[in-house]
Amino acid sequence: MTLKFGTDGVRGIADEELTPDLVMHLGRAAARVLDAPVFVVGRDTRRSGPHLQDAFSLGLAAEGADVVDVGVLPTPAVAGLCVARGTAGAVVSASHNPWTDNGVKVFAPGGSKLNDEVEERLEAELARLLDLRQGGGGAGEVRADPGAADWYVEQVVASMEGRSLEGMHVVIDCANGAASPVAGRVFEAVGARVDVIHAEPDGTNINDRCGSTHPEDLQKAVVAVGADAGLALDGDADRVVAVDGGGALVDGDRLLALCAVDRRDRGRLAGNTVVVTVMTNLGFRLAMAEHGIEVVETQVGDRYVLEALERGGWSLGGEQSGHVIFRDLATTGDGLLTGLQLLDVVRRAGRPLAELATDAMQRFPQVLRNVRVASRDGLDGAAVVWDEVAAAEARLGERGRVVLRPSGTEPVVRVMVEAATEEQAETEAAHLASVVENACQ
Numbered sequence: 001m002t003l004k005f006g007t008d009g010v011r012g013i014a015d016e017e018l019t020p021d022l023v024m025h026l027g028r029a030a031a032r033v034l035d036a037p038v039f040v041v042g043r044d045t046r047r048s049g050p051h052l053q054d055a056f057s058l059g060l061a062a063e064g065a066d067v068v069d070v071g072v073l074p075t076p077a078v079a080g081l082c083v084a085r086g087t088a089g090a091v092v093s094a095s096h097n098p099w100t101d102n103g104v105k106v107f108a109p110g111g112s113k114l115n116d117e118v119e120e121r122l123e124a125e126l127a128r129l130l131d132l133r134q135g136g137g138g139a140g141e142v143r144a145d146p147g148a149a150d151w152y153v154e155q156v157v158a159s160m161e162g163r164s165l166e167g168m169h170v171v172i173d174c175a176n177g178a179a180s181p182v183a184g185r186v187f188e189a190v191g192a193r194v195d196v197i198h199a200e201p202d203g204t205n206i207n208d209r210c211g212s213t214h215p216e217d218l219q220k221a222v223v224a225v226g227a228d229a230g231l232a233l234d235g236d237a238d239r240v241v242a243v244d245g246g247g248a249l250v251d252g253d254r255l256l257a258l259c260a261v262d263r264r265d266r267g268r269l270a271g272n273t274v275v276v277t278v279m280t281n282l283g284f285r286l287a288m289a290e291h292g293i294e295v296v297e298t299q300v301g302d303r304y305v306l307e308a309l310e311r312g313g314w315s316l317g318g319e320q321s322g323h324v325i326f327r328d329l330a331t332t333g334d335g336l337l338t339g340l341q342l343l344d345v346v347r348r349a350g351r352p353l354a355e356l357a358t359d360a361m362q363r364f365p366q367v368l369r370n371v372r373v374a375s376r377d378g379l380d381g382a383a384v385v386w387d388e389v390a391a392a393e394a395r396l397g398e399r400g401r402v403v404l405r406p407s408g409t410e411p412v413v414r415v416m417v418e419a420a421t422e423e424q425a426e427t428e429a430a431h432l433a434s435v436v437e438n439a440c441q
Contacts, residue, residue, distance in 0.1 A: 005119040011094045011103035014048035018102050020055035026104060027059020028136055029125040036088035036109045038066045040081045042073040043092040044178040044236045047203030048102045053092045057142050064138025070148035074178045074237035076334035077152035082111035083331055093236040096213050099204045111331040113303040149182055156337050157189045159329050165343055166191030169227040173218040174199040175211025177235035186336050197221055206235045212322055219247040229353045231339040239322035240335035242342060244354035252322040253284045255342055257360040260316055261291050262345045275308045275317030282401045282418045287361035302333050365422040367429040369415040373440035379406055379413055382439040392428045
């Protein structure tokens with residue numbers, strides 16, 4: 001078996017699909033393709049993390065690359081270390097997936113995610129190495145860096161430029177993941193009163209009914225302790241969603257809207273532009289238009305957002321899921337950095353997060369249907385589907401939107417409809433899903 005890169009590295013069932021042997025050879029391939037003398041390597045808190053990290057590091061060292069082992073550390077911290085030190089890097093993590101999965105995210109020298117061309121070269125080199133089964137000829141060194149977490153905390157805190165959150169009370173859900181040792185330290189350092197939940201990882205409880213994909217406990221905790229806000233991270237802490245003082249969820253679209261307008265008002269929004277994906281809510285686009293902010297759209301995946309930011313020289317972009325990239329501060333989504341920037345907006349505005357989030361944008365009802373098909377490649381030539389999409393868009397007008405896109409990893413077409421009402425969105429989505437199902441069999 002070989003590995004295929006998805007929108008955020010490679011993933012699979014740990015020790016079944018993602019075996020130590022496979023990960024070791026991926027390390028060898030990464031050393032060869034990226035041709036970097038040093039890699040910073042970290043992981044999240046999954047039980048399989050230590051031995052898969054060891055396997056990846058072994059592969060790097062076998063090709064002569066030196067490895068800096070930073071242990072359990074958020075993905076954006078590893079990316080930041082790559083920037084600061086000019087190294088390549090990798091994180092052994094399956095992000096928001098359950099503990100039984102694991103994965104590897106690889107960073108190019110300088111901390112950027114790999115583009116499609118480099119990923120294809122990595123896949124090809126991995127397949128070749130697995131076929132040849134030859135040993136590496138290098139002897140790289142593996143050494144620990146116990147100060148990496150302290151460095152990361154200092155960097156995130158520095159983004160506040162001396163401002164504080166004194167007087168604010170925040171609850172942070174660490175998803176029993178990589179942010180567990182550092183999240184509380186970041187917010188305490190800027191003067192906030194902090195309660196931390198789900199920060200006791202045991203190897204099997206990462207993302208388990210907690211974190212950004214299951215924020216219910218956070219919502220209850222914020223209300224119970226009377227906090228001003230809550231922040232829910234995922235397992236590797238590269239994304240965040242927020243909770244207002246009343247327990248209502250504030251998703252990535254609203255976070256991005258708040259930060260975009262605030263940065264524009266302070267002259268910090270490069271090109272007066274924000275980058276989003278096709279899944280970003282229509283309400284966000286309309287809100288940005290009202291504020292004179294241009295919206296640039298990419299396919300789904302925060303690495304595509306980053307690529308667009310770098311091409312255009314822009315400074316802010318993100319996804320509905322809570323991946324938000326402040327390109328002037330980081331090369332990847334960073335849940336702790338985003339949460340800190342959000343609460344800084346709230347503190348300077350002097351208004352509750354609930355009010356700010358409501359005013360930021362009107363959220364249009366959004367319905368997503370996953371349609372299993374014989375081949376996702378058949379969508380492009382299905383004229384009847386696109387005729388029906390055009391008809392649906394005409395019915396929805398300016399207060400609605402349709403997005404059809406094939407999955408990148410499975411024979412599924414995703415049908416997304418936004419409309420002025422939930423009923424209209426449901427009706428159009430059901431109709432288009434049926435058309436896709438019939439046309440693509």
